[in-house]
Amino acid sequence: MEIENEDALPTSNQALDPDLQKKHLSMLERLSNRHQSRLENSLALRSDSNSSSSSSSSAFLSRFSDSKRSIESQIAQSRLNHPTELSKLRSHLDNISASISDLEKLVAESSYFLPSYEVRSSLKTVSDLKQALEILNSELIPRKKFSFKNKASKKDPITEPTETTLEVSNSVSISHERLSLPVRDSPGFKNKKGEILVKDFKGSELGEFTLLDLDSCEVRLIGSVRALFMHKLRNCSVYAGPVTGSILIEEAEDCVFVMASHQIRIHNVKMSDLYLRVRSRPIIEDCNGVRFAPYCLSYEGVEEDLRDASLDEETGNWANVDDFRWLRAVQSPNWSVLLENERAEMVNIANLGGGTEGN
Template identity: 75%
Template sequence: METEEEEERLSLPTSNQTLTDPTLHQKHQSMLARLSNRHQTRVDNSLARRSDSDSNSPSSASAFLSRFSDSKRSIEAHIVQSRLDHPTDPSEVKSHLDSISASISDLEKLVAESSFFLPSYEVRSSLKAVSDLRQSLDNLSSELIPKKKFAFKNKASKRDPATEPKQTTTEEKSDSVSTSHEKLGFQVRDSPGFRDKKGEILVENFKGSEIGEFTVSDLDSCEVKLIGSVRALFVHRLRNCRVYAGPVIGSVLIDEAEGCVFVMASHQIRIHNAKGCDFYLRVRSRPIIEDSSGVRFAPYCLSYEGVEEDLRDASLDEETGNWANVDDFRWLRAVQSPNWSLLPENERVRMVNILDLGGGIEGN
């Protein structure tokens, strides 16, 4: 059967006809133009398909795995070498550990940026490897910078342990937070942050600071405002809180949140054990939820003076649309997980100016 293009070619007037009839000549030129446009369209579509195929080809995944493996081996070698030969000056030790931590964050960023073409199991495997590296670094940090032990010079009067209420020390609280995060492969130990607050407005400005990691933990009915960029953000045990955060260069980990609102921008966001929470996100990779229910998602909507510059510096100035592409690691069926949904537009808050939300207590 002849195609439409072939029929048009057959219906073209002969060269002798076009020379003697101006009308036929015009028709001839018009048909040639249409045929040329169709050919160019086919060429463009073919090139586009080839480009898409190349970007999602196995070679792209192979290139990622090769680069990931090389970086992972390099970081592991630095950690091993640091145990054998490390600086003795405490400030140099801290600088050395921060350098390794930054390399791990870069590796985590690589996973986030490559996740759109990687199979899910490769993403999970890579994230697990990054978590193991952070665990190794935390163990190294504990060896090189041991925790201070508290001691009392004067003996206290003897008391009956059975009748005394148990007092939780700051160190025990920190260890409790660390243990919880270890479930997801993270340890948060001695990092700056907000902890154990109720009904307060809490403000931290990272501009000009050297804070790499920040923790928000054990808050009830609080409003948290984080201005500027930080490398990693850990959120643990929040209830009825609102958290407004500038760009996070590495990753955000949220564990145990109920009835909260989060406005965040990050390269990677992992959410564990969240119930009835709304997330307004800008994220380079697909958000990950685990053991969560009733969580809803909408686009990032935070504003403060300098936010656009902060987003550019963190490579988060472009909207990827991934806030709407959520992976539920506990839901293995082909249909969408019932544990999350898009926040209806008529229920979304519009742009939130973080500086219009009132003052508060600065972080420690």
């Protein structure tokens, strides 16, 4: 060990003095002990940190595996023994869907301490479970062909839908992996152009909401909902209160999204701005020209809604984006942080006026 103070080193004359030599050796011993103590403290802190992270990961994996097995068992048992009454069958399937959403929420809440490969593996498992539920849903409740229009049914007028529905047949090339939760009975705004669309979730029990095939529309969603699906949006602005589960955006261009959620996945989105508050890192795939900024939405009661959804704290994850199509160590060119002087100010959707209240 080097000693920076040259005066502390003994000269040839000092070495002859036993007292000075003893003091010098004592000083070296103190410096050595101090260095060893700092080293041990540093190693102890590092060990505690690694141990804590490892313990949290182990607890997550155990809970995740138990939930996964339970959901797989429910799906398997449903094929052998399920309610025969349609309303009870749909309620049964909705319960399984809610369990999958809870599992997805668990991944989102745990993503900050999990390794990236573990997050991806867990999300893939959730996606597989969603697809399995979709297949089960198709087997137990046969679907009609893909249609955006209400059609009169001569054979079964009782089951005629009262609103436009999204029916997915095997011939339609919509990814089941991404739009895998049953959406055919999901309420939402669909097939609209040039409209202001308003929906207030306060007091409702809606679990999922869908925005489908919108062009040049402004959407205002007040209150909280469990899941939000968006597909085929062009030149739209979407202002949404907190989503307690996940948001999925697929195929959007020239849009502005202001949203808060526990998890968000963005696929095939181009030239759009996203103002987010999110518990886990946003995931993008096959995107380009997307820019991110912090959540900036306001309406009466928004703070309470955010608090109830456990989204009242800003995590900063809006700027921690994972591009699943960009595996290099350098920054992905497909997304960027929106410059402060180009960001929108706080948007109070209650003051925008106009609009048509949705169902």
